[in-house]
Amino acid sequence: MEDIFSEEQGVYDNAVSYSAGLSDGESVEKSKFDALAKEYARLLKQLRRTIKLSDRVADNLNANVYDLREKIHIDALTGIYNRRFMDDNLERIMKSQARSGGTLSVLMMDVDFFKKYNDTYGHSEGDQCLKAVAAAVKESLERPDDLAIRYGGEEFAVILPDTDEIGARYVAGKILVAMRDKKIPHEKNDAADCVTISIGVVASAVGHSQTADDFIKQADKALYISKDSGRNRYTFIDFEEENQ
Numbered sequence: 001m002e003d004i005f006s007e008e009q010g011v012y013d014n015a016v017s018y019s020a021g022l023s024d025g026e027s028v029e030k031s032k033f034d035a036l037a038k039e040y041a042r043l044l045k046q047l048r049r050t051i052k053l054s055d056r057v058a059d060n061l062n063a064n065v066y067d068l069r070e071k072i073h074i075d076a077l078t079g080i081y082n083r084r085f086m087d088d089n090l091e092r093i094m095k096s097q098a099r100s101g102g103t104l105s106v107l108m109m110d111v112d113f114f115k116k117y118n119d120t121y122g123h124s125e126g127d128q129c130l131k132a133v134a135a136a137v138k139e140s141l142e143r144p145d146d147l148a149i150r151y152g153g154e155e156f157a158v159i160l161p162d163t164d165e166i167g168a169r170y171v172a173g174k175i176l177v178a179m180r181d182k183k184i185p186h187e188k189n190d191a192a193d194c195v196t197i198s199i200g201v202v203a204s205a206v207g208h209s210q211t212a213d214d215f216i217k218q219a220d221k222a223l224y225i226s227k228d229s230g231r232n233r234y235t236f237i238d239f240e241e242e243n244q
Contacts, residue, residue, distance in 0.1 A: 075150040083149070094206050094212060105201065108222070110154060111197055112197060113189050113190060113191070116186075116188035120187065129184060133195070135182075136182060137178075147160075172234035176197065176234060182195065191231040200218075200219045200222030200224070200226055200237070202222060204238075
């Protein structure tokens with residue numbers, strides 16, 4: 001690989017060679033040193049431009065890396081966070097809540113009779129339906145730290161740091177209303193004449209022994225109770241009571 005400082009090295013070598021060729025007491029030829037100084041000044045200016053360019057490239061690279069990290073955690077279809085984001089961050093959020101003595105709520109939800117919707121209206125409309133569900137979920141969250149997630153397929157999740165049972169129930173109710181307000185026709189939905197969702201809700205003060213999987217399993221239990229109870233509703237489970 002070519003030395004990027006080869007020109008600077010050449011100027012330096014010329015100066016050393018000229019100096020070595022001078023005899024003691026010999027007068028210095030000013031024009032030669034002027035030429036060397038002028039050439040070195042040119043190279044220094046060029047080096048400064050190169051450094052500025054390198055800084056801009058580094059800034060752009062850092063911005064692109066950040067953008068890539070964000071895209072890795074975003075669901076391509078719905079534009080909200082994906083399962084990978086939840087897997088990577090829920091434990092971190094729980095540790096923070098445990099240190100501060102905080103409360104965490106997790107909501108797991110499912111689009112009611114989504115397979116029937118796809119079979120009736122087609123997969124393209126199914127994709128539009130999932131986008132609408134994601135929008136309803138995201139629109140129902142009021143704080144920057146509240147996270148809407150596409151968990152997989154027609155499953156969605158919400159993470160609510162520093163949220164107790166009252167707050168979790170409030171958000172779940174808002175999501176149900178927001179989804180019904182979309183009024184997306186679903187003639188094969190046994191729970192209503194439009195697209196609806198079922199939600200499972202769990203809330204608990206976070207202890208150091210609890211895991212993300214504990215919260216997800218509890219919220220899933222609540223979700224299946226909602227499904228067994230007729231769908232188009234939410235069910236709350238008290239985490240601590242369930243684990244006594």
